[in-house]
Amino acid sequence: MSRVLVPCHVKSTVALQVGDMRTSQGRPGVLVVDVTFPNVAPFEEITFKNYYTAFLSIRVRHHTPLHTPSKWVTCLRDHCLMPDPHSEEGAQEYVSLFKHQMLCDMSRVLELRLILRQPSPLWLSFTVEELQIYQQGPKSPSLTFPKWLSHPVSNEQPAPRLEGLPDPSRVSSEVQQMWALTEMIRASHTSTRIGRFDVDGCYDLNLLSYT
Amino acid sequence: MLQEESDLSLIIAQIVQKLKGSNLYAQLERQAWACLQRPEIRLESLKEDIKEFFKASGWEKKLQNAVYSELNVYPLPSHPSAPPEHLKEPLVYMRKAQGSWEKRILKSLNSMCTELSIPLARKRPVGEQKELLNKWNEMGTDEPDLSLFRPVYAPKDFLEVLINLRNPNYENGDSLSFRTHLGLIQVPLKVKDIPELKECFVELGLNTGQLGIDDSTQVPPELFENEHVRIGQKVLVQQDSAAAQQYIRQGSPTALRAELWALILNISSQPEDVKLTASNDDYYFVFEDYLYQVLLCFSRDTSVLSHFAYNSASPPKSYIRGKLGLEEYAVFYPPNGVIPFHGFSMYVAPLCFLYHEPYKLYQIFREMYVRFFFRLHSISSHPSGIVSLCLLFETLLQTYLPQLFYHLREIGAQPLRISFKWMVRAFSGYLATDQLLLLWDRILGYNSLEILAVLAAAVFAFRAVNLMEVTSLAAAEAVLADLSTLKVMPLLQIFLFATVT
Numbered sequence: 001m002s003r004v005l006v007p008c009h010v011k012s013t014v015a016l017q018v019g020d021m022r023t024s025q026g027r028p029g030v031l032v033v034d035v036t037f038p039n040v041a042p043f044e045e046i047t048f049k050n051y052y053t054a055f056l057s058i059r060v061r062h063h064t065p066l067h068t069p070s071k072w073v074t075c076l077r078d079h080c081l082m083p084d085p086h087s088e089e090g091a092q093e094y095v096s097l098f099k100h101q102m103l104c105d106m107s108r109v110l111e112l113r114l115i116l117r118q119p120s121p122l123w124l125s126f127t128v129e130e131l132q133i134y135q136q137g138p139k140s141p142s143l144t145f146p147k148w149l150s151h152p153v154s155n156e157q158p159a160p161r162l163e164g165l166p167d168p169s170r171v172s173s174e175v176q177q178m179w180a181l182t183e184m185i186r187a188s189h190t191s192t193r194i195g196r197f198d199v200d201g202c203y204d205l206n207l208l209s210y211t
Numbered sequence: 212m213l214q215e216e217s218d219l220s221l222i223i224a225q226i227v228q229k230l231k232g233s234n235l236y237a238q239l240e241r242q243a244w245a246c247l248q249r250p251e252i253r254l255e256s257l258k259e260d261i262k263e264f265f266k267a268s269g270w271e272k273k274l275q276n277a278v279y280s281e282l283n284v285y286p287l288p289s290h291p292s293a294p295p296e297h298l299k300e301p302l303v304y305m306r307k308a309q310g311s312w313e314k315r316i317l318k319s320l321n322s323m324c325t326e327l328s329i330p331l332a333r334k335r336p337v338g339e340q341k342e343l344l345n346k347w348n349e350m351g352t353d354e355p356d357l358s359l360f361r362p363v364y365a366p367k368d369f370l371e372v373l374i375n376l377r378n379p380n381y382e383n384g385d386s387l388s389f390r391t392h393l394g395l396i397q398v399p400l401k402v403k404d405i406p407e408l409k410e411c412f413v414e415l416g417l418n419t420g421q422l423g424i425d426d427s428t429q430v431p432p433e434l435f436e437n438e439h440v441r442i443g444q445k446v447l448v449q450q451d452s453a454a455a456q457q458y459i460r461q462g463s464p465t466a467l468r469a470e471l472w473a474l475i476l477n478i479s480s481q482p483e484d485v486k487l488t489a490s491n492d493d494y495y496f497v498f499e500d501y502l503y504q505v506l507l508c509f510s511r512d513t514s515v516l517s518h519f520a521y522n523s524a525s526p527p528k529s530y531i532r533g534k535l536g537l538e539e540y541a542v543f544y545p546p547n548g549v550i551p552f553h554g555f556s557m558y559v560a561p562l563c564f565l566y567h568e569p570y571k572l573y574q575i576f577r578e579m580y581v582r583f584f585f586r587l588h589s590i591s592s593h594p595s596g597i598v599s600l601c602l603l604f605e606t607l608l609q610t611y612l613p614q615l616f617y618h619l620r621e622i623g624a625q626p627l628r629i630s631f632k633w634m635v636r637a638f639s640g641y642l643a644t645d646q647l648l649l650l651w652d653r654i655l656g657y658n659s660l661e662i663l664a665v666l667a668a669a670v671f672a673f674r675a676v677n678l679m680e681v682t683s684l685a686a687a688e689a690v691l692a693d694l695s696t697l698k699v700m701p702l703l704q705i706f707l708f709a710t711v712t
Contacts, residue, residue: 047292052380087401088378088592092301094290122399124380130292207324208317208544209528209535 300523394605422462423700460656669706
């Protein structure tokens with residue numbers, strides 16, 4: 001489940017608007033952000049911080065072999081980031097989108113195009129920030145179990161499945177994942193400092209600090 | 212693994228982590244060790260037998276209640292990239308506003324200390340300590356001279372801050388357009404409308420029995436009240452928090468209320484090691500003493516600091532012996548991080564009617580504070596936060612009583628200026644106590660403070676005829692000055708379910 005940051009170049013946003021941008025009164029409701037990769041990358045996850053974008057579509061251009069022209073394909077259509085475009089809900093949330101949510105295969109991505117839409121005229125601007133793309137990282141060695149635990153020998157007679165019970169191999173893999181998560185959290189958990197109000201039994205205080 | 216499953220695993224891992232540090236975990240461990248002596252526990256099926264034992268002895272229920280409590284109080288684990296401030300409050304401009312407000316309070320407190328030449332804190336001299344211990348149970352009668360002290364802030368100061376709250380990315384144009392908010396609150400938070408509120412508060416509907424309506428003297432108790440009390444007793448026997456929370460949406464019988472609240476808030480019956488040296492003599496208690504005891508201990512209770520993880524506010528810091536900036540000398544002040552405001556004790560006072568043992572009273576108050584009351588005096592975008600409550604009140608009034616709203620606005624009596632003080636104190640001190648407790652039953656039952664805004668709008672609707680005739684803010688205040696005769700449940704029911712829209 002580990003992931004690796006993919007180096008990419010995020011171009012500045014381009015607004016799509018009808019008419020002359022300089023003289024027009026209205027604000028653009030559609031923005032486009034292009035993301036290019038120096039190397040062809042297998043896409044796993046994209047994370048970003050939303051800033052008042054209501055809907056997100058993503059189009060992708062795949063790497064095609066031998067000079068066949070690659071076309072733009074939509075891999076995410078109108079994903080809703082703000083349930084009500086006129087109100088604050090979801091406006092500044094951190095979002096992750098995974099490859100299983102995409103409509104097409106994402107193993108050889110050349111370029112990504114994010115199409116941001118905000119139909120409400122109430123907001124002065126909108127965008128997405130802290131854009132990061134990840135690919136699947138190498139499997140962490142501490143999580144691998146002995147082969148006989150995770151992959152029972154195929155010529156063993158499987159025990160008769162009782163009715164109504166979930167598939168044992170699926171349950172065991174989920175339990176493994178949960179165990180790994182618990183271990184991860186336990187390892188990274190810094191014990192919160194117990195609030196104290198005195199130092200060595202002394203609590204002479206004169207002023208409160210502003211920082 | 213699909214996203215939903217991995218989210219669930221993360222929540223489970225977070226709750227496990229939380230509960231591992233708790234008293235309940237230690238107790239469960241002890242119980243597990245102790246039950247090994249029992250004949251029904253066999254080595255070959257150790258895990259299953261211990262689980263069976265926990266189920267039969269009621270410990271599984273206690274664990275279920277603890278998990279349910281965690282799910283109710285703590286927000287879901289946020290995105291891994293989100294910094295801790297984001298969990299306190301996701302909107303950057305609200306965080307900044309809360310920070311400025313806190314700075315103002317600190318400045319006010321500091322200047323008061325310098326003016327009066329009083330240190331913020333010092334160790335009590337030994338003589339004074341002895342005196343305090345002796346007088347512990349009669350503190351109300353021996354007040355120190357507080358005449359020079361001003362309250363740190365009053366609710367109306369806080370209201371001014373909320374009125375000036377602005378989103379820098381929002382179209383706050385001067386010219387009146389469809390986007391102008393006609394009330395005092397100018398931030399576009401999402402609030403529910405009446406159809407959504409009807410769905411949310413479905414148990415308050417006309418076809419469901421309510422305490423506060425269907426237990427009045429004219430209604431024969433066989434119709435609803437007797438059965439409701441019977442179910443309440445059953446819920447208490449089962450000791451199930453989730454069932455209690457669902458049950459209390461229809462109100463709690465007076466005799467069962469103290470236990471039901473303790474069950475819902477997951478308060479253990481063991482007295483904690485609190486500094487309340489409760490003497491067990493029978494004495495005639497005066498609430499004033501209780502208030503002093505509870506609030507004194509509350510201000511020193513450092514376990515309250517943990518709620519700042521999900522509170523947009525932050526505890527003030529100070530440095531011992533003037534060693535400004537040196538981290539080893541940094542402490543929180545007050546020890547629980549909460550600076551009280553004028554009227555703060557009103558959060559405790561109604562609870563004195565329910566709990567007679569000081570330690571239970573204290574635990575209930577502390578849990579009520581870290582679950583609900585803190586949201587009433589910090590700036591956040593949470594649906595139960597005071598900003599959302601104010602906006603919900605104004606929106607309900609404007610949408611469903613537009614003539615009244617317009618009239619009050621025209622005469623310079625913005626409705627929020629009158630209802631703000633009710634909501635900030637959760638109506639404590641304004642309603643009759645029995646009505647207030649019926650209202651707080653629903654706060655616990657729905658785990659939300661939105662009912663306060665709905666009640667405020669319902670009160671205005673009830674007195675609409677008189678209010679249409681006033682011509683000044685002072686006159687409007689006079690019409691709404693006395694709420695002590697109001698019956699809250701009929702008001703809420705009529706406003707939500709019986710008003711023609």
